Structure formats: C-alpha cells, structure tokens
Amino acid sequence: MSEVTTVRTRVLLVDDQPLLRMGFRLVLEAEDDLEVVGEAADGAEGVRLAARLAPDVVLMDVRMPGVNGIDATAQIVASGSGARVLILTTFDLDEYAFAALRAGASGFLLKDARPAELVGAIRAVATGDAVVSPRVTRRMLEMFSASLPAAGDPRPGDLDPRLAQLTPREVEVLLTVAEGLSNSEIAQRFVLSEATIKTHVGRILAKLGVRDRVQAVVLAYETGLVGG
Numbered sequence: 001m002s003e004v005t006t007v008r009t010r011v012l013l014v015d016d017q018p019l020l021r022m023g024f025r026l027v028l029e030a031e032d033d034l035e036v037v038g039e040a041a042d043g044a045e046g047v048r049l050a051a052r053l054a055p056d057v058v059l060m061d062v063r064m065p066g067v068n069g070i071d072a073t074a075q076i077v078a079s080g081s082g083a084r085v086l087i088l089t090t091f092d093l094d095e096y097a098f099a100a101l102r103a104g105a106s107g108f109l110l111k112d113a114r115p116a117e118l119v120g121a122i123r124a125v126a127t128g129d130a131v132v133s134p135r136v137t138r139r140m141l142e143m144f145s146a147s148l149p150a151a152g153d154p155r156p157g158d159l160d161p162r163l164a165q166l167t168p169r170e171v172e173v174l175l176t177v178a179e180g181l182s183n184s185e186i187a188q189r190f191v192l193s194e195a196t197i198k199t200h201v202g203r204i205l206a207k208l209g210v211r212d213r214v215q216a217v218v219l220a221y222e223t224g225l226v227g228g
Contacts, residue, residue, distance in 0.1 A: 008034060009056045009123065011028055011035065012036075012039075012049055012053060012055035014042075014059065015060075015061040015064070016064045024036075024118070028122070034122060034123075037053045041064075042065060043066060043067030043068055044066055047072050050081055051081065057125055058076065058085045059086050059088060059122070060072060060087050062096045062100055063090075069096070070100045073100050073103045076104075077103065084125040086109055086121055086125050087107070087109070089111065102218055106125040106129075106214055107124075107214055160219070160223040165208075166208075170203060170204050173190075173197065173201060174225070175225070177216060178216075
C-alpha cells in the first residue's frame, strides 16, 4: 500500500525577537502539514529569504528595526512572489498593521494568539483566504473614510473602472465581504450555496486583479464603494 504524502505549507518567520520565533517554530513544526523553511530577524532579511526560499506564507512582524514589516510586505508583493503575508501585531487596532494590509498583506494576527489560532490563520491564508475580523474591517473603514469620495450613490463604474466589470450580484457579494462576513455567512444572507458564493468571490478577485479578500476590501474602501 502506498503512503499518502502530506503537502506541507512552507512558512518563513520574520521577527526581531528570537524567543518569539522559537515559540512559533515549535508550534508550527508540531503540525504535519506545516514546515518552517527559514527565519529572519528583520524585514530586509525577510525579503531576501522570501525570494530565495519561496515560502507559501510569511509570518511577518510589523514593527522591526531597519526595514519594517510594512515595507517588507510591499517589497515581497511587488516582486511578484506567490507568498502570502500574515502580519504579527501586539494589538488588533494597530495602524501599522492596517498599513501592511494596504501594502498587500493577507491579514494579521495578534502575537498572543492561541496556537490553534496561529495554525488556522496560516492554513487560511495559504489557501487564498484572508484573516481579517469584522472589527478590523470596521476600523479600516473608519480610517479610510476621511479620504473617500463624498456620498452621492455613484455607480460602481464611476468609482473605478475595475468595479464596472462586476455584475450587480458580484457588487452585493463584495459589499458583504467588506463587512467581514465569511462565505457561509454570505450564503445565508443571500440564500445561496456556499459553493456559489465561493465562485462569486473568485470571479470578483479575478476581475479586480487583487490577490485575496483583504485587497478586495481595501479597494472597496479606497474607491468609495464602501463608506463614501
């Protein structure tokens, strides 16, 4: 009988605190499907290792000396890397962490998160999902609202050409994604199957040319589709 090979998610740890990196490594290496492929003590080293090691997920501290997590995230995303960046932060209403989301991160996680939360978050971003809670999306809206266009019920296409590609249903789904709802919650709201919602979300991401749900939410805020 042939053995079943477990496909491992490759993780790069980027944090200036060695003890935290050690703790994360111990938690992740206890999982059969996760593998720590490298460690970096600052953002610049993190960018170099991301290019060399091609991890699936980068666990990135946001506040580090030298190149911080925001700039490192932006460089990794700009390089065309397929790695998803999961930001580590000390508190959940951290403006540095929000800036990292705008730079292309797929979500963020509190440093004191339970091991199961850490593992679940890495698995989520590795599969293209996002780790952003409704509370976080509300705070993002508050931060972006001051610079958004004035309300006037504009059509999506008037806000950004990419939005004009969306069907009315896709616009509705995008608005619920911006609320922080999961696929199952969106499915319940529209009385549709979760598979149908997943298909809608995939088409939305493709049409908008964004990496994941977080970037779709950021675009919705910045264009004024939400919160205008």
